[in-house]
Amino acid sequence: MAETFITIGRQFGSGGREIGKKVAEALGFPYYDKELLAVAAEESGLSHQFLESYDEKPTNSFFYSLVMGQQNLLTGAQGVTVEQLAARAQREAVQSVANKGSCVIVGRCADYLLRDRPGLVRVFICADWDKRIERVCRRDGMSPKEAEDKLRRMDRTRASYYGFHTDLKWGAAETYDLCINSSKKGVDAAVSLILEFVKQP
Amino acid sequence: MAETFITIGRQFGSGGREIGKKVAEALGFPYYDKELLAVAAEESGLSHQFLESYDEKPTNSFFYSLVMGQQNLLTGAQGVTVEQLAARAQREAVQSVANKGSCVIVGRCADYLLRDRPGLVRVFICADWDKRIERVCRRDGMSPKEAEDKLRRMDRTRASYYGFHTDLKWGAAETYDLCINSSKKGVDAAVSLILEFVKQP
Numbered sequence: 001m002a003e004t005f006i007t008i009g010r011q012f013g014s015g016g017r018e019i020g021k022k023v024a025e026a027l028g029f030p031y032y033d034k035e036l037l038a039v040a041a042e043e044s045g046l047s048h049q050f051l052e053s054y055d056e057k058p059t060n061s062f063f064y065s066l067v068m069g070q071q072n073l074l075t076g077a078q079g080v081t082v083e084q085l086a087a088r089a090q091r092e093a094v095q096s097v098a099n100k101g102s103c104v105i106v107g108r109c110a111d112y113l114l115r116d117r118p119g120l121v122r123v124f125i126c127a128d129w130d131k132r133i134e135r136v137c138r139r140d141g142m143s144p145k146e147a148e149d150k151l152r153r154m155d156r157t158r159a160s161y162y163g164f165h166t167d168l169k170w171g172a173a174e175t176y177d178l179c180i181n182s183s184k185k186g187v188d189a190a191v192s193l194i195l196e197f198v199k200q201p
Numbered sequence: 202m203a204e205t206f207i208t209i210g211r212q213f214g215s216g217g218r219e220i221g222k223k224v225a226e227a228l229g230f231p232y233y234d235k236e237l238l239a240v241a242a243e244e245s246g247l248s249h250q251f252l253e254s255y256d257e258k259p260t261n262s263f264f265y266s267l268v269m270g271q272q273n274l275l276t277g278a279q280g281v282t283v284e285q286l287a288a289r290a291q292r293e294a295v296q297s298v299a300n301k302g303s304c305v306i307v308g309r310c311a312d313y314l315l316r317d318r319p320g321l322v323r324v325f326i327c328a329d330w331d332k333r334i335e336r337v338c339r340r341d342g343m344s345p346k347e348a349e350d351k352l353r354r355m356d357r358t359r360a361s362y363y364g365f366h367t368d369l370k371w372g373a374a375e376t377y378d379l380c381i382n383s384s385k386k387g388v389d390a391a392v393s394l395i396l397e398f399v400k401q402p
Contacts, residue, residue: 126375174327179380189401200390
């Protein structure tokens with residue numbers, strides 16, 4: 001098989017990570033999620049802890065960045081925020097692991113970063129609201145109320161991070177090649193559907 | 202197989218209609234697209250021509266309808282606009298064909314209308330912008346510029362119609378069970394993926 005890059009965007013609590021891992025296992029591909037932080041840390045010289053604090057989070061100072069961008073346009077000044085530094089290390093890590101060959105990458109705008117590679121398959125996993133709450137309660141030991149707050153926060157955070165670093169809309173069907181609601185038929189069914197899609201000529 | 206209702210939302214020029222027809226043929230299900238108008242006309246007594254002029258079009262007088270809705274709340278008046286009459290006939294036609302058993306329905310908010318039926322599979326078909334233009338030029342004999350204008354208008358119209366009649370977002374992955382970009386692997390691959398999804402336990 002030619003080189004294949006499967007990127008997985010996912011709603012928080014949708015099972016996207018589990019699905020990504022299983023797809024990677026089935027294909028014998030390396031899997032990158034938090035693992036990208038180690039790559040980014042090693043290659044950029046920035047600390048793992050520093051990178052983790054900016055991982056998939058939109059800039060803490062959105063208006064500040066806008067202003068900085070504006071100043072750059074006006075003055076040509078080369079101000080680089082810490083968020084930009086972390087995002088650049090992440091971007092380079094995504095390209096670096098893709099340069100090594102076929103892989104599965106979860107999140108981190110990898111679908112957008114790898115958009116010019118022929119073997120790209122862009123997947124998005126979502127799930128029913130109540131199933132997501134159940135999953136997060138079970139996995140992270142939260143109350144339903146805490147899980148609900150976290151879902152809302154994480155959806156907002158991911159959409160905002162994605163919107164900031166791409167010109168596409170996070171979670172819109174047209175941003176991806178294949179979107180699956182994992183609540184309908186379950187995680188394993190989603191895995192086999194992705195494998196089927198990848199194998200199609 | 203238990204009763205199965207496959208609804209297909211689609212971007213204009215994405216091949217959604219062709220995909221829906223092929224899925225219906227493969228499963229031996231009746232297929233409804235424009236065919237719903239005949240059902241609606243027969244059951245409502247409204248003319249086919251009248252229904253067609255409101256088919257999947259948002260109300261022509263959005264603010265008027267808002268005001269009417271407001272007046273209804275305030276006064277309890279039973280004002281029914283012609284758009285509401287057409288939409289009601291459409292809704293009743295969707296339920297009526299579903300009452301007869303398994304089927305494939307393209308558009309008309311059928312995914313939302315049938316949301317309480319257990320055998321519902323909600324599909325959305327999108328495609329790359331340039332592939333959509335190609336398809337519309339070829340199919341409707343338009344220039345690329347005309348096709349582009351029509352794509353933008355139809356996307357807006359469908360999103361607006363859907364948003365007006367449901368509480369969900371047209372084209373958002375989380376609105377559906379399965380979304381496929383038909384440009385990636387083609388129409389037949391999309392058909393076989395939908396069949397695979399439907400067959401999954």
